[in-house]
Amino acid sequence: MSIESKLHKSTCPFCLYGCGLSVNQTSRGSFTLRKVEYDREASVNQGRLCARGNAATHVLDDKRRLTSPLLNNKKIDWVTAISQIKSQLKSFSPKEIAITYDLNNTTEELAAISGFAHELKIDSVARAYLEPETFFSYGLPDVKHAALSDINEAKVILIVGDVFGKTPVISKPILDAKYADRNNRLFYIDSVKTKIAGFANKFLWAKPGTEPLLLLALIVKAGKAAKIVIGDNNFNKLRRLLPQLSELCGVADQSLEEVIQGLLSIPKGVILASMDFGKTDDPLLLSSLVQLLTVVLPGDKKFCSPALASVPIGKIGFGDIIDNIHQGKTKALINFGNLFPFYYPALIPTLSNLKLFITTSIYLNNLPFDNMILPVPSLLEKYGTINTLWDRVILKPLAEPVSGTKPISEIIKQLTGDLNKSKPTFTSNIAIDEIINRGVNFAKHYKKSDEISVLGEESAFGHRGIYANDSDILKVNPLTASKYEIKQDNSVKLLVDGKEKSFTAKITTSVTVDTITISVDKPDNRELFPIRIDNLTKEIIIAPAKGKLIKVS
Amino acid sequence: MENNQKRIFLDLDYCIGCRSCEAACRSAFEESRIRYGDISETTFLPIACRHCDEPVCAAACPFEVLKVTDQGLVLQASFHCVGCKSCIIACPFGVLDKSLLHHVSQKCNLCKDREDGPRCVASCASGALKLLTEKEAKKVVVGKRFVSRSPFWRRT
Numbered sequence: 001m002s003i004e005s006k007l008h009k010s011t012c013p014f015c016l017y018g019c020g021l022s023v024n025q026t027s028r029g030s031f032t033l034r035k036v037e038y039d040r041e042a043s044v045n046q047g048r049l050c051a052r053g054n055a056a057t058h059v060l061d062d063k064r065r066l067t068s069p070l071l072n073n074k075k076i077d078w079v080t081a082i083s084q085i086k087s088q089l090k091s092f093s094p095k096e097i098a099i100t101y102d103l104n105n106t107t108e109e110l111a112a113i114s115g116f117a118h119e120l121k122i123d124s125v126a127r128a129y130l131e132p133e134t135f136f137s138y139g140l141p142d143v144k145h146a147a148l149s150d151i152n153e154a155k156v157i158l159i160v161g162d163v164f165g166k167t168p169v170i171s172k173p174i175l176d177a178k179y180a181d182r183n184n185r186l187f188y189i190d191s192v193k194t195k196i197a198g199f200a201n202k203f204l205w206a207k208p209g210t211e212p213l214l215l216l217a218l219i220v221k222a223g224k225a226a227k228i229v230i231g232d233n234n235f236n237k238l239r240r241l242l243p244q245l246s247e248l249c250g251v252a253d254q255s256l257e258e259v260i261q262g263l264l265s266i267p268k269g270v271i272l273a274s275m276d277f278g279k280t281d282d283p284l285l286l287s288s289l290v291q292l293l294t295v296v297l298p299g300d301k302k303f304c305s306p307a308l309a310s311v312p313i314g315k316i317g318f319g320d321i322i323d324n325i326h327q328g329k330t331k332a333l334i335n336f337g338n339l340f341p342f343y344y345p346a347l348i349p350t351l352s353n354l355k356l357f358i359t360t361s362i363y364l365n366n367l368p369f370d371n372m373i374l375p376v377p378s379l380l381e382k383y384g385t386i387n388t389l390w391d392r393v394i395l396k397p398l399a400e401p402v403s404g405t406k407p408i409s410e411i412i413k414q415l416t417g418d419l420n421k422s423k424p425t426f427t428s429n430i431a432i433d434e435i436i437n438r439g440v441n442f443a444k445h446y447k448k449s450d451e452i453s454v455l456g457e458e459s460a461f462g463h464r465g466i467y468a469n470d471s472d473i474l475k476v477n478p479l480t481a482s483k484y485e486i487k488q489d490n491s492v493k494l495l496v497d498g499k500e501k502s503f504t505a506k507i508t509t510s511v512t513v514d515t516i517t518i519s520v521d522k523p524d525n526r527e528l529f530p531i532r533i534d535n536l537t538k539e540i541i542i543a544p545a546k547g548k549l550i551k552v553s
Numbered sequence: 554m555e556n557n558q559k560r561i562f563l564d565l566d567y568c569i570g571c572r573s574c575e576a577a578c579r580s581a582f583e584e585s586r587i588r589y590g591d592i593s594e595t596t597f598l599p600i601a602c603r604h605c606d607e608p609v610c611a612a613a614c615p616f617e618v619l620k621v622t623d624q625g626l627v628l629q630a631s632f633h634c635v636g637c638k639s640c641i642i643a644c645p646f647g648v649l650d651k652s653l654l655h656h657v658s659q660k661c662n663l664c665k666d667r668e669d670g671p672r673c674v675a676s677c678a679s680g681a682l683k684l685l686t687e688k689e690a691k692k693v694v695v696g697k698r699f700v701s702r703s704p705f706w707r708r709t
Binding site (some may be wrong): 038040049197461467508509 | 569596677678
C-alpha cells in the first residue's frame with residue numbers, strides 16, 4: 001500500500017483577514033493524517049496563522065461532526081428529510097415562514113438562499129449572525145476603507161476594541177508600522193486592559209460600555225474639522241455635553257487631548273475597530289462613531305474592521321423575526337448556517353414557540369424542542385467565493401466533505417427543483433444626524449450602576465474551546481475581589497437576572513473596579529447576557545450584563 | 554552551539570500573547586511542546602526548548618532516551634521513554650510540560666519532519682518568534698524597545 005501526500009491550498013475562512021491556509025494530507029489506504037501547513041508565499045499572511053487557522057484540521061477531523069439528518073435528535077435519511085420538509089412547508093403560507101443565514105456560506109450559496117426565498121415568495125429573510133460586529137455593515141457613505149498597504153504605511157493608528165485578540169495576524173503590519181519610525185503613534189481605546197495596551201503609546205481605559213462617549217468626546221475635540229462634517233447644530237449639541245462625556249467614561253481630559261492631537265497632527269493613519277460578544281452596550285453607535293471619527297479627522301485617514309461585511313444584511317432584521325415569533329406571525333423558520341441557534345442559548349425559549357424549525361449544522365447538537373437538523377460541509381470543505389477585508393477570494397476545499405453532508409445549494413435544488421440566484425447586499429448607510437442624536441441620547445440616559453458589569457471576552461486561542469477551555473474563569477479586579485473577600489482560584493457564583501453560574505476567580509488588574517470578564521468563546525456563558533432589539537436596524541444587541549458576585553464558602 | 558545551528562529566538566517587541574505557537578504545536582503533536590507564560594498583564598513569554606549544548610534533561614534521563622545529535626539537537630526516542638518525568642524536573646527553563654501524553658514526556662524536536670523549520674515560528678501571528686543562528690541573532694534587534702527604553706515595561 002503506497003503513501004500519498006497532497007498539499008491543499010486555500011484561504012482561511014474563520015475571519016475576514018483572508019490568510020492563506022494549507023493542509024497537508026497524507027493517506028495510506030483508508031487512514032488519513034492531516035496537518036496544517038504554513039505557506040510563506042501567501043500574500044496576506046506569509047504563512048502566519050492564529051490559533052483558529054491552526055485549528056482547521058480539528059474542524060475537519062472532529063468526531064462531533066454531524067453525518068446524517070436529525071429529526072428531533074433521531075437519525076433519519078436524506079430522502080425522508082427532504083420529502084418531510086417539502087410536505088411540511090406546504091402547510092404554511094409564505095408569510096408564516098422565515099429564512100435566516102449566517103457566515104458559513106459562500107457568496108454563491110447566499111445568492112442561492114436569496115433565490116430560494118424569492119421562489120417561495122418569502123419576505124422574512126434575515127441574517128442570524130448575531131455577533132456585535134455585524135453592525136459594521138451599517139456605515140457612513142464617505143468612509144474610506146483601508147487596504148493592507150495603508151496599515152503598513154500608517155503613521156498613526158487608533159485601535160478601538162480588542163483587535164489583536166480576535167485577529168492576531170493583523171498585529172504584524174500594525175507593529176511594523178509603529179516601529180518604522182519613533183514618531184509614529186499607536187493609540188488604543190477599550191474597557192478592558194487587553195494585550196494591546198502594552199504596545200500602545202496611549203491607552204484610554206474607558207469604563208465598561210462608555211466607549212461611544214469617549215469617541216464623541218474625541219469628535220468634539222477635533223474642533224473645526226468636526227464642525228464641517230457634522231454641521232454647526234450637531235457640533236454645538238456635542239460641545240455642551242463635553243465636560244460630562246470625559247467624566248462619564250472616566251478618562252482624563254489630558255489623555256483625550258494627547259490622543260486627538262496625535263490624530264490631528266499626523267496625516268496618514270488608520271482607525272481599526274472590533275467588538276466582542278457582550279462587551280458593548282450599543283454596537284451600532286460604536287461602529288458608526290468610529291467611522292464618523294475617520295471621516296472627521298483631516299489628512300488621509302482610513303477605516304478598517306476585521307469583521308466588516310462578513311454577512312450580508314437581510315431584508316429584515318433578526319429582531320423582527322423574534323417579534324413575529326412572539327406575535328405568532330412567524331410559525332416556521334429555516335436557518336442556513338451553523339452558529340445559530342446553538343451559540344445563542346438565550347434565544348431557545350423564543351424558538352420553542354415555532355411549529356417548524358429546520359437548521360443546517362456542522363456539529364452534532366441537541367435542541368430541546370421540535371426540530372430538524374441537516375448536516376452540511378464546513379467552509380473548509382467548500383468551493384466558492386468569499387469576501388475578505390481586502391479582496392474577494394476563491395475558497396478551495398481543503399478536504400473531501402464529511403460523508404453524509406450535503407451542500408446548501410444542493411439541499412435548495414432538491415427542495416425547489418431549481419437553483420435561482422439573486423444578489424445580496426452587504427452594506428447599508430446611516431445618516432450623520434441620526435448617529436449624533438443617538439450619541440446624545442446615549443450620553444443623557446447613561447446611568448452609573450452599583451451592580452457589577454459582566455463583560456464577554458473572546459480570543460482566537462479560546463475559539464470554540466479547541467485549545468483552551470477557560471469558560472469557568474472569571475477575571476476580577478483586586479479591589480472588587482477584596483470587597484467580596486474573594487481570593488485567587490476561589491469558587492464564586494455569578495447571579496445575572498435570575499440565572500446562576502459557578503466560576504473560578506482569577507484576580508487581575510486588567511479589568512477595572514466593579515467589572516468582571518468571562519469567556520464567551522463557547523456557548524456555555526453566553527446565556528448570561530441580555531438580548532435587546534435595536535430599534536433602528538432591528539438587529540440583535542447583546543449587551544454587557546449586570547450581576548452579583550457571591551463567594552462560595 | 555555552533556555558528557550554523559539555528560535556534561528559536563523571541564522578539565519581545567512583537568509578542569502579543571496570542572498563543573499561535575502553542576496552537577501550531579498542539580495541532581501537529583496533540584500536546585504543546587512550547588510553553589507560554591505571562592510576565593505581566595501586557596508582557597508574554599513563549600518558552601521554546603533551547604536545545605542546550607550540555608542538556609540537563611538528557612543527563613537526567615535514566616534510559617538515555619534523550620540524546621544530542623550531530624547537528625546539536627536534543628532529540629527524544631519516544632519509544633523508549635518510560636514517563637519517569639526526570640527530564641521534566643531537570644529542565645532549568647521549565648520547558649518540558651508536567652503532563653505526559655501517552656505516558657511519554659513531550660520534547661521539542663524543532664519540527665525536524667518539516668523542511669521549512671519549526672511550526673511555531675512559521676505560525677507566529679506577529680512574527681515574534683524567529684529561527685536564527687547565533688550570529689544572526691546578534692545582528693537582529695530583539696526586544697530592544699522593550700528592555701532598554703522604558704523603565705515601566707512598555708514598548709515606546
